[in-house]
Amino acid sequence: RTCHSFxxxxxKEDLELQQPVAxxxxxxxxxxxxxxxxxxxxxxxxxxxxxxxWKDVQLEVPLRNADGSFxxxxxVSGVARPGKVLSIMGPSGAGKTSLVELLxxxxxxxxxxxxxxxxxxxxxxxRIVAYCHQLELFRRNLTVFEHLxxxxxxxxxAATTAEEINExxxxxxxxxxxxxxxxxxxxxxxxxxxSGGERKRLNVxxxxxxxxxxxxxxxxxxxxxSFLAASMMSMLKGIxxxxxxxxxAVTVITIIHQPSSxxxxxxxxxxxLANGRTxxxxxxxxxxxxxxxxxxxxxxxxxNPADRxxxxxxxxxxxxxxxxxxxxxxxDAWMVSENKDRLINIVKNAQxxxxxxxxxxxxxxxxxxxxxxxxxLLWRExxxxxxxxxxxxxxxxxxxxxxxxxxxxxxxLGKNASQEDVQNVVGAxxxxxxxxxxxxxxxxxxxxPNELVIFxxxxxxxxxxxxxxxxxxxxxxxxxxxISSIIFTPIIFYMIGFNDSDGTVIGGFIGILILETLLATxxxxxxxxxxxxxxxxxxxxxxxxxxxxxxxxxIIRFDAIPVWYIWMxxxxxxxxxxxxxxxxxxxxxxxxxxxxxxxxxxxxxxxxTRRLFKDGRAVLxxxxxxxxxxxxxxxxxxxCLTFAYHAAAVTVLTLRAKLGFRxxxxx
Numbered sequence: 001r002t003c004h005s006f007x008x009x010x011x012k013e014d015l016e017l018q019q020p021v022a023x024x025x026x027x028x029x030x031x032x033x034x035x036x037x038x039x040x041x042x043x044x045x046x047x048x049x050x051x052x053x054w055k056d057v058q059l060e061v062p063l064r065n066a067d068g069s070f071x072x073x074x075x076v077s078g079v080a081r082p083g084k085v086l087s088i089m090g091p092s093g094a095g096k097t098s099l100v101e102l103l104x105x106x107x108x109x110x111x112x113x114x115x116x117x118x119x120x121x122x123x124x125x126x127r128i129v130a131y132c133h134q135l136e137l138f139r140r141n142l143t144v145f146e147h148l149x150x151x152x153x154x155x156x157x158a159a160t161t162a163e164e165i166n167e168x169x170x171x172x173x174x175x176x177x178x179x180x181x182x183x184x185x186x187x188x189x190x191x192x193x194x195s196g197g198e199r200k201r202l203n204v205x206x207x208x209x210x211x212x213x214x215x216x217x218x219x220x221x222x223x224x225x226s227f228l229a230a231s232m233m234s235m236l237k238g239i240x241x242x243x244x245x246x247x248x249a250v251t252v253i254t255i256i257h258q259p260s261s262x263x264x265x266x267x268x269x270x271x272x273l274a275n276g277r278t279x280x281x282x283x284x285x286x287x288x289x290x291x292x293x294x295x296x297x298x299x300x301x302x303x304n305p306a307d308r309x310x311x312x313x314x315x316x317x318x319x320x321x322x323x324x325x326x327x328x329x330x331x332d333a334w335m336v337s338e339n340k341d342r343l344i345n346i347v348k349n350a351q352x353x354x355x356x357x358x359x360x361x362x363x364x365x366x367x368x369x370x371x372x373x374x375x376x377l378l379w380r381e382x383x384x385x386x387x388x389x390x391x392x393x394x395x396x397x398x399x400x401x402x403x404x405x406x407x408x409x410x411x412x413l414g415k416n417a418s419q420e421d422v423q424n425v426v427g428a429x430x431x432x433x434x435x436x437x438x439x440x441x442x443x444x445x446x447x448x449p450n451e452l453v454i455f456x457x458x459x460x461x462x463x464x465x466x467x468x469x470x471x472x473x474x475x476x477x478x479x480x481x482x483i484s485s486i487i488f489t490p491i492i493f494y495m496i497g498f499n500d501s502d503g504t505v506i507g508g509f510i511g512i513l514i515l516e517t518l519l520a521t522x523x524x525x526x527x528x529x530x531x532x533x534x535x536x537x538x539x540x541x542x543x544x545x546x547x548x549x550x551x552x553x554x555i556i557r558f559d560a561i562p563v564w565y566i567w568m569x570x571x572x573x574x575x576x577x578x579x580x581x582x583x584x585x586x587x588x589x590x591x592x593x594x595x596x597x598x599x600x601x602x603x604x605x606x607x608x609t610r611r612l613f614k615d616g617r618a619v620l621x622x623x624x625x626x627x628x629x630x631x632x633x634x635x636x637x638x639x640c641l642t643f644a645y646h647a648a649a650v651t652v653l654t655l656r657a658k659l660g661f662r663x664x665x666x667x
Contacts, residue, residue, distance in 0.1 A: 236254060481521060
């Protein structure tokens with residue numbers, strides 16, 4: 001603590017000189033934080049817990065549309081101790097979120113130093129720091145237990161048994177009051193499910209599954225009433241002391257917005273920020289005394305000290321300049337106060353803790369393998385898909401309606417086709433190919449943009465790698481995609497009357513549809529991984545589907561495509577699918593006769609001397625398709641393209657994850 005008025009006079013010197021990691025004004029620090037050490041050396045050695053200390057931390061970011069930069073944090077110092085909850089308060093724009101992101105290593109400062117038990121950040125520490133975001137994001141179709149179990153399975157050591165995982169999940173649910181909602185669907189705000197308070201607690205529960213040493217929370221009480229907010233703070237205090245979850249003390253750092261009187265009474269350590277500067281650091285119970293003794297502004301007895309102090313450091317729209325001057329005066333008063341000097345000494349001593357027992361390296365941890373990650377994530381995706389019955393049913397109904405409509409529109413045109421029916425049958429094949437592509441590309445391209453925030457949170461926490469995450473989504477969609485492609489195929493096939501004299505054509509037709517389904521989903525995932533938003537993903541999907549469709553052989557024949565667009569035709573998957581559909585239909589099609597209209601219009605004669613298409617191979621020749629070589633070539637190219645799209649999607653997603661994390665560190 002920084003305010004000497006919070007201490008008993010006879011304890012000042014002892015706290016300041018012999019317990020450097022404590023803040024002035026705290027009693028029984030050694031007992032609360034479990035200090036033990038070599039008294040001869042005059043240093044305290046922490047046996048459990050990690051102390052986070054920061055000195056003169058600065059954060060400066062360049063202005064986007066102008067020259068220069070903007071200072072978010074301006075030389076902030078402080079300390080957060082295990083066994084205690086540090087609450088950070090301040091008006092909007094004070095730098096609260098920026099500071100906690102720095103302390104959780106979600107960003108790096110442009111100046112100053114942050115240490116953990118006297119040591120700087122190392123990559124191995126990421127696993128012992130938990131960050132709870134303000135916005136709770138969950139898979140809404142999972143139950144509370146399923147959500148926690150899946151996270152525990154991915155976060156905990158690979159050697160952890162299923163029984164131990166169950167015990168840990170039950171322990172956390174019991175500690176955070178989630179047992180009654182154990183089997184309740186999480187849902188979403190406004191759509192049913194667990195309550196707002198339970199969502200907040202579930203957010204915390206997710207992060208403490210793996211026994212973190214440091215927990216950073218961004219406004220965990222926002223949106224809760226005064227009772228639930230005070231209960232949340234009481235729960236965080238219990239977690240910090242290790243009650244019910246671990247025998248080790250935990251360092252808890254949280255942002256609090258507009259605390260009620262009940263919540264303020266539960267608070268322990270307090271940091272007040274204003275305009276990127278420190279306005280107060282100390283015991284929350286001593287805020288009123290600090291205001292009166294240092295700032296010479298008395299806070300009435302029955303007024304919430306937090307509300308009154310926040311009024312002092314907030315900008316009033318009707319008096320902007322006066323408010324800014326008052327804020328600067330408040331922060332300047334802190335800078336020249338005795339409290340600030342004590343805090344600097346405390347931080348200095350905390351950053352000098354480099355004895356062997358103060359090490360912060362986590363215990364050896366073996367992450368679950370990629371195969372286990374894939375199985376767990378696939379289970380999550382399948383649960384989500386099975387409970388989202390509306391989407392599954394709508395896909396099946398849409399496919400049935402479309403196939404029935406197209407089958408009735410081209411009804412029996414393929415059965416004993418005449419000269420005038422050829423173009424109609426080819427048009428039906430082309431339309432089926434277009435529909436199959438759009439049916440699976442359009443919904444797929446929105447997959448990753450819609451889950452980008454959840455993915456970034458989970459991946460930045462290191463709970464899984466990208467390939468298992470990607471392929472779990474793909475594998476979960478395969479069953480329904482293939483079912484919708486197969487079960488309704490006979491409807492459209494036999495309604496149109498496609499050639500199937502020996503019963504093998506329909507098998508080839510289904511095989512081509514399955515291959516197109518697999519390629520379309522792969523193409524959709526690739527576009528989805530590239531697009532930053534769902535709206536842009538839809539635009540890109542149209543571009544990646546429509547342009548390759550134009551030189552695909554139906555709108556313009558292959559031999560008529562200009563030489564400078566040959567590459568586009570060869571790279572177009574739909575040009576090769578069109579070849580396969582055409583070969584499957586016409587390669588073994590026999591004699592194509594003349595209808596009455598054909599004869600009357602002079603297009604052909606019954607003796608065949610003037611027929612445009614003598615048989616199916618003549619149709620293929622008209623479209624510049626070679627049935628003897630194009631079928632095998634098309635199949636090989638399409639399979640290779642499918643794998644290439646998947647590989648490109650995983651590569652893009654990996655790059656975006658790395659670049660996104662690095663950009664967040666450079667903010």
